[in-house]
Amino acid sequence: MVLEIKNICCIGAGYVGGPTMAVIADKCPHIQINVVDTNQERIEAWNSDDLTKLPIFEPGLDEIIRRTRGNNLNFSCDVEANIKKAEMIFISVNTPTKEKGVGAGQASNLKFVEVCARKVAQHAVGHTIVIEKSTLPVRTAEVIQNILEAYQENNPDIKEKPTFDVLSNPEFLAEGTAINDLENPDRVLIGGQNQNAINALSEIYFNWVPKEQILHTNIWSSELAKLTSNAFLAQRVSSINAIAAICESTGANVREVARAIGTDSRIGSRFLDSGPGFGGSCFKKDILNLVYLSRHFGLNEVADFWEVVVDLNNWHQHRISRIVVKNLFGNVTSKKICILGFAFKANTNDTRESAAINICKDLIEEGAILFINDPKVIPEQISKDLGLNESKELKNIEYEKIFSVSGSWCFERNILKAVENADAIILLTEWDKYTKIDWKLVEKKMRKPAWVFDTRSSLDKKEISNTNLNLWVIGEGTN
Ligand code: UDX
Ligand code: UDX
16 A cells, blocks of 8 residues: 655755755655744745755755745745644754763764654644654664654543654765755665555655665664765775875875775775865764764774774864974964865855864964855854854955964955965865966965965866965875
8 A cells, every 4th residue: 555645744944854855846746845944044045035045055956946946845934734734754853963961972962853753743643654864873763653652642632643654764965966866866765664654755756766776674774774874985085084194104196096996896986085084964973873872782892993983084184284384384373374165065055064164273273364265155154163253354454464463264255365465275175166266376466485285186286386386285295
């Protein structure tokens, strides 16, 4: 039997909920989709007439929103009414790492998921399929199921008791390529017990995903597969970053090493780009979840194994700030440094866990004056991430006066202004626009000796070598 789904509700209009529901709405015009969020400002941004004001930047998303919003896709703050209407509910709320209590610093804080489950228990009508879309620790589905059942035990007078099935359907989209990842997934993973519920969700994906790419597993395998997938990817990035450090010391070139190993079909070529260290909302959090889980089951060696992936990433980020300071004669106090890119990767406005945060904090602590540029990240977000307000006066300060300032930053949209009289440029995010910089012009603007630190190996090395700029490239060192 296949339950017919006419109404879907997604709780959480973030980087996952927003694009995922937009693509489902686009592919399934026969289904009404209501995305709800408790953050009114975010919902208003999703409903903005100006599509450049959507709360998240994701290439291709604005076009899909234009096609679907107001037709079968709606954004609202009315959580209760939309739970009532829905036969299927996706939980897509954030699950930050716990800051206090048991598992602090490692375990995920499930308070938002719990709040959602209670709301669903209270307002759902008839039979409802509840789907965990947020990345969660293994056995969270069980928690959700328990909350749904406990509500009924606590309220024995409810006449028409709703019934529930809980499924796990982890999201594998990567930011910056989310729309393509959703439209052409390598696989869709559905974990659960009840075949009718699994079929109902599979039917939705059948609208655009070939049957053989929809994998069914038990609920815990599905939950663990998501954590494992991110842990494996993050592990590759830490591995290649560790090799980059060896390359810099030995004269080997990490790109050449990556190409040589990546052509081995057993290894494969992706996720071998050395960079400033992985960021994003998932990698660190998911590995720490795995570490917590392993320790919980007494598997200390397993926990230690995965923890090192995160430790190496932290070390690697600080290593980059140390290299910058060392090359600027061991001192960056009152020196102007231009930062190119603050997002954790290109094509997103997301800065969560971005390597730029640690690297910029280190340099500010050393006394540097940072002029930060990013095509999509807003200065207010950078203030939050650095825990330091932007010094707007810096932008117009006379050149001589800059030397009386230290440990400060400002946002500068104009790259040529950001590099004026700067001692160094550090590329942290591989935005395409940075590959088109006119290095001859930049050279004229900088104070000599001037440095370019390319932590993504994405700048035009040939162009830079035609100038007097000193160049340091990740996994190669000084050219
Ligand atoms: C996702 C996943 O859901 C998370 O588990 C994963 O690890 C990271 O990616 P994401 O969509 O990126 O989260 O998070 P975010 O952009 O913070 O969006 C979550 C939304 O849920 C926010 O807009 C927040 O306002 C909303 N929310 C949170 C609710 O509507 N209700 C709540 O009770 C809590
Ligand atoms: C990741 C997973 O890829 C996705 O499947 C999951 O659903 C969410 O987490 P995301 O964090 O959005 O996606 O981006 P991803 O492309 O995986 O990059 C993560 C970090 O690793 C970025 O900081 C990126 O710059 C870095 N990275 C990635 C490298 O440094 N080198 C690489 O070769 C690849």
